[in-house]
């Protein structure tokens with residue numbers, strides 16, 4: 433239902449061209465849920481924004497995004513707006529920024545409910561109350577009349593989800609839905625997402641492997657603007673192939689909290705060869721000069737971008 | 742056993758807020774604990790359980806409603822701001838959001854230099870040496886010294902915050918969810934710096950977090966807080 437091929441997104445900046453997304457290919461089946469993981473700055477949000485064409489003016493974008501047979505790169509903006517409001521919903525990172533601080537949350541949900549539908553005020557209010565119940569608010573009438581700043585981080589995130597699912601979208605792109613939430617809240621958001629998004633496809637953007645593994649069928653690991661590993665969730669977690677995936681898993685407090693040496697390179701001056709080679713414990717001469725492809729080795733359902741593993 | 746570095750007895754904090762201060766919230770209720778020299782004590786609990794309030798009380802950034810706080814055997818519960826000032830160098834805090842502790846208009850060099858200017862009598866050359874060695878200690882290169890916070894990532898900025906604190910070689914640090922907004926891989930870098938520093942220096946830490954796994958990798962002991970009260974005190978070795 434979603435097929436992204438050779439997607440490249442870059443920004444012109446005074447410092448140079450930032451290649452935030454570089455040749456990404458992803459295909460997503462109906463109801464399939466994939467996790468896009470990788471450290472901050474590797475291009476996850478830009479990827480999501482590229483799919484729904486929500487990018488600033490200094491952007492140049494190429495490649496193909498085909499959604500149910502339509503090429504989203506070429507449909508007119510007015511049509512794209514309809515798709516964004518009804519078929520594809522983007523649950524934005526950081527609810528304190530994306531919720532309107534001057535508007536009661538009920539009004540913000542109603543706005544999303546009305547999009548693409550012809551509902552009376554009464555019907556949309558009813559639907560808003562239902563959505564608030566669906567995201568576990570016991571007292572929807574009370575919550576409706578709150579301003580965002582009167583709600584906690586976890587509550588705001590649930591409001592964001594209510595907005596995200598209001599139009600019953602076919603595809604949900606959720607950007608860091610559990611970021612900075614504590615354990616209880618995180619659990620609640622994850623189970624909410626898995627219940628409410630049951631009939632939708634989902635791309636969950638996160639740097640939290642545990643969260644991705646609870647919800648997703650497949651995981652894509654992103655490093656420096658490109659996908660370095662792609663495979664079923666449980667296999668990636670139990671038997672990661674790419675050295676970056678291995679290091680990323682070991683950095684989790686449950687697995688030793690080991691830091692990856694160095695820091696991720698700038699997206700302006702990408703290293704030659706494999707982008708991970710300056711930080712890779714196993715890098716060889718070939719890794720320093722030749723850029724590896726994302727290829728399937730012994731098993732066709734897994735892909736890896738590495739010369740050595 | 743030697744005198745504890747920090748001793749907290751029956752600490753309670755009640756907030757009055759809202760119209761005519763009619764909304765009353767008991768954020769911390771009858772909390773007691775001690776922190777020994779060189780120890781890392783974890784304070785875990787869900788958000789809203791009172792962790793930040795405890796951290797700020799211990800540093801006397803806010804006043805307790807009742808209870809007692811002593812630092813190296815000295816009762817600091819009621820000392821004035823002025824009397825606290827000489828202690829500020831030794832008692833530091835790092836917050837979740839690095840940007841809130843960095844002046845956006847200052848270059849990284851000045852940011853790390855500022856505490857040295859405030860609290861030490863070092864010569865410019867001595868300061869320069871310290872700043873450069875600190876930057877390499879936190880795993881960044883000297884080219885970052887000329888940059889501004891907005892040119893750095895969140896994790897790099899949090900390392901700068903840490904550099905600015907550690908350069909004073911404090912005795913006590915309250916770390917209030919310092920990695921909660923960072924990725925696991927960047928979080929691991931911060932934790933490694935803290936661990937390495939602790940091997941080389943005597944630093945006691947009150948490490949606030951909602952992540953049990955994280956606390957386990959760093960802390961000698963853990964206190965669990967729920968709704969402003971201590972739930973159970975358990976030794977990491979026995980759990």
Ligand SMILES: Nc1ncnc2c1ncn2[C@@H]1O[C@H](COP(=O)(O)OP(=O)(O)O)[C@@H](O)[C@H]1O
Nearest residue numbers: 443450452471472473474475476477478488699
């Ligand atoms: N409008 C923009 N102009 C220039 N650079 C940008 C812009 N938006 C994002 N970037 C850069 O693109 C890279 C990827 O960003 P992002 O997709 O937000 O990362 P992630 O979501 O994985 O943390 C970052 O280096 C970021 O600084």
Ligand SMILES: Nc1ncnc2c1ncn2[C@@H]1O[C@H](COP(=O)(O)OP(=O)(O)O)[C@@H](O)[C@H]1O
Nearest residue numbers: 756758766768787788789790791792793794795
């Ligand atoms: N300045 C304040 N005024 C009123 N209530 C406050 C204030 N600061 C914190 N609280 C309340 O005290 C409780 C504990 O807050 P806090 O110490 O920040 O918890 P935590 O750090 O564990 O999330 C919360 O219910 C919070 O809303």
Ligand SMILES: [Mg+2]
Nearest residue numbers: 476477478525
């Ligand atoms: Mg992002």
Ligand SMILES: [Mg+2]
Nearest residue numbers: 792793794917
């Ligand atoms: Mg707090």
